[in-house]
Amino acid sequence: MDKFVIRGGNPLLGTVRISGAKNAALPAMAAAILTDEPVILENIPDVRDIQTERKLLMSLGAEVELGYGRAHHRTTINCKNLSTNPEAAYEVVKTMRASTLVLGPLVARMGTARVSLPGGCAIGARPIDLHIKGLEKMGAVITQEHGYIEAKTDRLKGAQINFDKITVTGTEDLMMAATLADGETIMENCAREPEVVDLADLLNKMGAKIEGQGTSTIRIKGVSKLHGAKHRIIPDRIEAGTFIIAGALTGGDLMVSGCDPRHISALLQKLEECGVKIRTTGDGVRVMSDGNLQAADVNTEEHPGFPTDMQAQFMALATQAEGTSIITENIFENRFMHAQELVRMGANIKIEGRRAIVRGKTQLSSAAVLASDLRASASLVLAALVADGETIIDRVYHIDRGYENIEEKLRGVGAQMKRIGEMLPKKMGVPVAG
Numbered sequence: 001m002d003k004f005v006i007r008g009g010n011p012l013l014g015t016v017r018i019s020g021a022k023n024a025a026l027p028a029m030a031a032a033i034l035t036d037e038p039v040i041l042e043n044i045p046d047v048r049d050i051q052t053e054r055k056l057l058m059s060l061g062a063e064v065e066l067g068y069g070r071a072h073h074r075t076t077i078n079c080k081n082l083s084t085n086p087e088a089a090y091e092v093v094k095t096m097r098a099s100t101l102v103l104g105p106l107v108a109r110m111g112t113a114r115v116s117l118p119g120g121c122a123i124g125a126r127p128i129d130l131h132i133k134g135l136e137k138m139g140a141v142i143t144q145e146h147g148y149i150e151a152k153t154d155r156l157k158g159a160q161i162n163f164d165k166i167t168v169t170g171t172e173d174l175m176m177a178a179t180l181a182d183g184e185t186i187m188e189n190c191a192r193e194p195e196v197v198d199l200a201d202l203l204n205k206m207g208a209k210i211e212g213q214g215t216s217t218i219r220i221k222g223v224s225k226l227h228g229a230k231h232r233i234i235p236d237r238i239e240a241g242t243f244i245i246a247g248a249l250t251g252g253d254l255m256v257s258g259c260d261p262r263h264i265s266a267l268l269q270k271l272e273e274c275g276v277k278i279r280t281t282g283d284g285v286r287v288m289s290d291g292n293l294q295a296a297d298v299n300t301e302e303h304p305g306f307p308t309d310m311q312a313q314f315m316a317l318a319t320q321a322e323g324t325s326i327i328t329e330n331i332f333e334n335r336f337m338h339a340q341e342l343v344r345m346g347a348n349i350k351i352e353g354r355r356a357i358v359r360g361k362t363q364l365s366s367a368a369v370l371a372s373d374l375r376a377s378a379s380l381v382l383a384a385l386v387a388d389g390e391t392i393i394d395r396v397y398h399i400d401r402g403y404e405n406i407e408e409k410l411r412g413v414g415a416q417m418k419r420i421g422e423m424l425p426k427k428m429g430v431p432v433a434g
């Protein structure tokens with residue numbers, strides 16, 4: 001397994017370019033299931049979850065071309081010859097929960113789908129009951145056995161769906177399903193994340209009739225057929241936020257280019273409260289810091305609130321801020337695993353249920369630490385950038401799921417960081433000794 005070795009102490013200076021959003025690319029790829037014509041997606045990030053989704057779509061009978069570099073990070077997906085009994089197997093779903101995004105599109109287009117239940121994951125139970133309830137409302141007959149959900153229908157019909165709880169992939173899954181339903185679907189209490197809007201924009205290019213994306217109420221008039229389309233994926237706001245915190249934390253002057261500041265306004269406001277200078281430009285965000293940071297409290301919320309996917313990275317910053325920061329995690333019940341690793345590096349953090357109390361500023365010292373999930377790994381990288389000495393982060397495959405070439409990007413702006421251990425598995429998922 002690969003490890004990162006990071007020597008802290010350098011301020012980050014220069015420009016870093018943000019990749020396409022993993023969480024927008026994954027549902028966009030699943031949307032290709034809805035048509036028998038090719039869907040071309042640009043600005044696809046070069047991360048492991050995209051390879052997993054490609055494998056999943058190919059196992060369903062899709063042709064998926066994926067090219068990076070000169071090919072402009074582009075994928076062309078052709079779902080002309082999908083299997084008539086499509087199944088998303090446990091082996092794939094267990095490695096990536098977002099695999100459940102194929103459920104809605106498969107039932108809508110093929111009238112049948114068999115998808116493994118995702119099971120537990122590092123940050124909490126994360127059920128998909130709301131996806132299932134919504135599909136049932138649209139007339140699908142759902143059975144559950146041997147750890148799989150099976151959904152069947154002749155044709156989905158439009159329905160009134162009120163989400164008991166706001167769910168991002170649930171909103172996306174049912175929105176995709178409703179595009180091919182008979183009649184109108186009205187969904188209330190929807191997720192308002194930029195990735196939901198991006199997916200609706202793609203679906204509308206494919207011939208869907210969706211209104212209200214980005215608000216709590218989405219209306220979808222079903223059509224009988226969707227067609228192919230070309231679409232550019234929005235920039236990754238979580239990758240952007242992670243680099244912005246890296247600039248702030250290290251006392252740097254960093255231009256985070258290619259991101260959309262409107263997608264991260266809650267984070268930017270919070271950082272200004274901490275004393276970080278933020279300038280938004282036509283091309284992104286410039287972050288300037290003298291390293292003197294003030295504590296601030298954070299509550300994670302659904303968009304447009306402070307994102308849970310930035311909570312771990314903010315905690316790394318809070319260890320370097322003067323005063324006490326209280327970080328409350330409202331979305332997932334078990335998302336503080338990074339705290340113990342930060343404590344091993346010298347941070348003063350106490351966990352009380354959903355609250356983390358971080359007392360700063362503490363000098364972090366290098367240690368061997370373990371990445372436990374995607375965003376937790378990012379927080380350890382951030383902490384290592386300001387720790388004294390050489391930090392070794394193990395299990396970096398978590399970070400490879402969602403950050404494109406993080407070590408090259410950080411090195412490009414002055415970090416001392418290298419990857420050691422096995423090479424290649426990052427992209428192919430194949431362990432190779434080395």
Ligand code: UD1
Nearest residue numbers: 023098126127128129130131166167168169170309331332
């Ligand atoms: C998405 C993001 C993930 C982010 C999360 C919250 C993708 C691929 N992943 O995950 O990075 O951390 O949003 O912003 O976009 N819930 C239920 N029943 C359901 C569905 C969800 O109870 O059927 C609960 C979950 O357990 C959780 C909350 O709702 O407590 C929010 O989860 P959800 O928005 O669905 O997260 P994901 O879409 O899986």
